[in-house]
Amino acid sequence: MTQYNGERPVIIGSALSGLAVSYYLSKNGISHFLLGRRPAPSRPRLGESLDLVGSIEMQLEFPQYAEFYRPKNNVGFYKDDHAGVVCTNLTGPIVNGLSWMIGTPFIPLIHIDRVGFDSKFYDDITRSPHCTVIESTATGLDYDADQDRVTGVVLDDGARLEPTFLFDASGFESRQVFDTALRITRTPVGRKQYVAFTHYLESDGNSENGGPPPGWKHSTNLLRLVARYDEIDGVAWAIPLGSYISVGVSVDADAKRHSDDELIRLTDAAFEHRGVGYKSAFDKPTRIKGIPYGHTSTPRIYGTNWVQIGYTSNQIWFTSSSSVGASVFVANLAPLFLRSPRRAGRLYERYVRSLWRTHLSHESMFCQPIPNSEHGASRKLRLDMIDVVSGNEDRYILYSIAKGRGEPIHSAFRYSFQAVKKLPGRVGVLTKRYMRVVRSDDLAEQSQSIYAKKMTHCHLVGP
Numbered sequence: 001m002t003q004y005n006g007e008r009p010v011i012i013g014s015a016l017s018g019l020a021v022s023y024y025l026s027k028n029g030i031s032h033f034l035l036g037r038r039p040a041p042s043r044p045r046l047g048e049s050l051d052l053v054g055s056i057e058m059q060l061e062f063p064q065y066a067e068f069y070r071p072k073n074n075v076g077f078y079k080d081d082h083a084g085v086v087c088t089n090l091t092g093p094i095v096n097g098l099s100w101m102i103g104t105p106f107i108p109l110i111h112i113d114r115v116g117f118d119s120k121f122y123d124d125i126t127r128s129p130h131c132t133v134i135e136s137t138a139t140g141l142d143y144d145a146d147q148d149r150v151t152g153v154v155l156d157d158g159a160r161l162e163p164t165f166l167f168d169a170s171g172f173e174s175r176q177v178f179d180t181a182l183r184i185t186r187t188p189v190g191r192k193q194y195v196a197f198t199h200y201l202e203s204d205g206n207s208e209n210g211g212p213p214p215g216w217k218h219s220t221n222l223l224r225l226v227a228r229y230d231e232i233d234g235v236a237w238a239i240p241l242g243s244y245i246s247v248g249v250s251v252d253a254d255a256k257r258h259s260d261d262e263l264i265r266l267t268d269a270a271f272e273h274r275g276v277g278y279k280s281a282f283d284k285p286t287r288i289k290g291i292p293y294g295h296t297s298t299p300r301i302y303g304t305n306w307v308q309i310g311y312t313s314n315q316i317w318f319t320s321s322s323s324v325g326a327s328v329f330v331a332n333l334a335p336l337f338l339r340s341p342r343r344a345g346r347l348y349e350r351y352v353r354s355l356w357r358t359h360l361s362h363e364s365m366f367c368q369p370i371p372n373s374e375h376g377a378s379r380k381l382r383l384d385m386i387d388v389v390s391g392n393e394d395r396y397i398l399y400s401i402a403k404g405r406g407e408p409i410h411s412a413f414r415y416s417f418q419a420v421k422k423l424p425g426r427v428g429v430l431t432k433r434y435m436r437v438v439r440s441d442d443l444a445e446q447s448q449s450i451y452a453k454k455m456t457h458c459h460l461v462g463p
């Protein structure tokens with residue numbers, strides 16, 4: 001059994017969330033233990049489409065990993081007879097003018113290649129002299145309920161760490177053990193879900209054949225499967241990531257009748273049916289994985305000397321792409337959590353409240369019926385999208401506050417300016433400049449119809 005000396009903060013989990021916390025602790029000269037092994041570059045992965053906070057943080061704080069970022073120019077969504085697209089990278093004369101005056105480059109929303117990113121990030125972050133890696137698994141926590149303090153972290157070789165502060169970034173795997181130790185009871189929200197997901201690799205010799213790439217190739221594609229058309233009910237994603245595409249589907253766990261392979265086959269067919277024909281460009285299958293999951297809210301996300309990070313704390317609709325953003329938000333607050341857990345925790349609670357409002361917008365968009373009339377349907381989808389945009393804006397403002405702390409004034413201004421750039425989003429969606437909704441009985445035309453006309457002031461980045 002190894003003995004570890006020195007009272008330090010401990011991070012459990014060495015994927016993106018835990019590594020981001022380690023980065024900010026090292027940046028502030030704080031020595032700490034990081035528990036976990038180098039993330040294997042294995043497929044498939046989750047957490048690949050980023051929201052506003054996640055996108056801005058990755059590109060401004062970690063520009064050296066640009067090879068793993070892909071532009072997310074749009075979010076395309078397909079529901080029943082309706083399809084829509086919202087442009088996520090807004091520009092325009094006012095935005096461009098301000099941008100030029102302040103000398104800030106345009107920062108697009110992105111997808112992130114987690115397969116490559118997490119391993120490279122691990123190699124770089126763990127080089128810091130402030131980070132001591134312990135390649136073990138935490139098997140339990142000692143918790144003093146009276147003081148709401150974690151007093152020990154027990155490792156699989158029997159060793160025990162005494163953390164000054166615990167950052168729990170362990171994701172799904174150890175939830176039961178750590179929640180029990182911290183006496184946290186989660187509240188399930190909605191029905192239990194089951195997710196099957198995979199990556200398809202690019203076909204040999206695939207090229208864009210000279211023509212412009214189809215719109216879906218630079219979008220997060222979200223699809224509500226309905227039994228009437230697709231044999232199953234569910235919510236699916238297709239996220240292009242350069243040389244591969246991430247595909248998955250979430251179904252009601254209690255109603256699940258299909259194997260993982262069948263769920264993916266039905267998802268492929270449903271996308272193809274709407275004109276999102278990714279199988280012709282990405283035809284090499286890789287492993288298909290299936291996991292149960294559910295939306296859950298948590299009454300306590302931090303205590304006297306501990307905090308749960310990102311998806312480890314509250315789990316909302318993955319279609320919000322908000323979990324990596326939530327993790328990097330907490331990572332920015334890591335030094336403040338050590339000094340004043342209450343102040344940091346209150347900011348985090350506000351962030352989580354905004355996440356739940358976003359959850360409800362997604363619930364409405366994907367799970368509530370669409371009105372019959374064309375006008376009614378279009379109006380409903382637009383209002384749902386406005387909620388999604390404004391959720392991003394709310395979280396961005398909280399992030400600017402977290403980011404502005406301890407940063408030089410110029411840097412704080414630079415981050416706040418990104419908010420100014422994004423605020424026209426709400427107006428843009430309302431005025432139909434950045435969003436299009438179409439109704440088509442012929443589902444095969446849906447993808448083509450929504451991407452047919454160029455949207456004014458929609459800045460297309462990449463490939």
Ligand SMILES: Cc1cc2nc3c(=O)[nH]c(=O)nc-3n(C[C@H](O)[C@H](O)[C@H](O)COP(=O)(O)OP(=O)(O)OC[C@H]3O[C@@H](n4cnc5c(N)ncnc54)[C@H](O)[C@@H]3O)c2cc1C
Nearest residue numbers: 013015016017047048049137138170171174318321323324
């Ligand atoms: C269907 C689905 C789709 C999603 N899509 C998105 C999306 O598009 N965008 C988004 O932002 N988020 C998404 N998420 C959430 C996403 O999974 C997380 O945001 C993301 O993976 C965050 O990375 P992470 O580092 O927190 O966690 P993970 O990648 O889960 O890593 C946790 C790490 O902790 C380690 N660990 C676990 N237990 C222990 C232990 N006891 N001791 C030591 N180490 C331990 C694990 O081995 C792992 O390395 C999605 C989630 C689901 C379920």
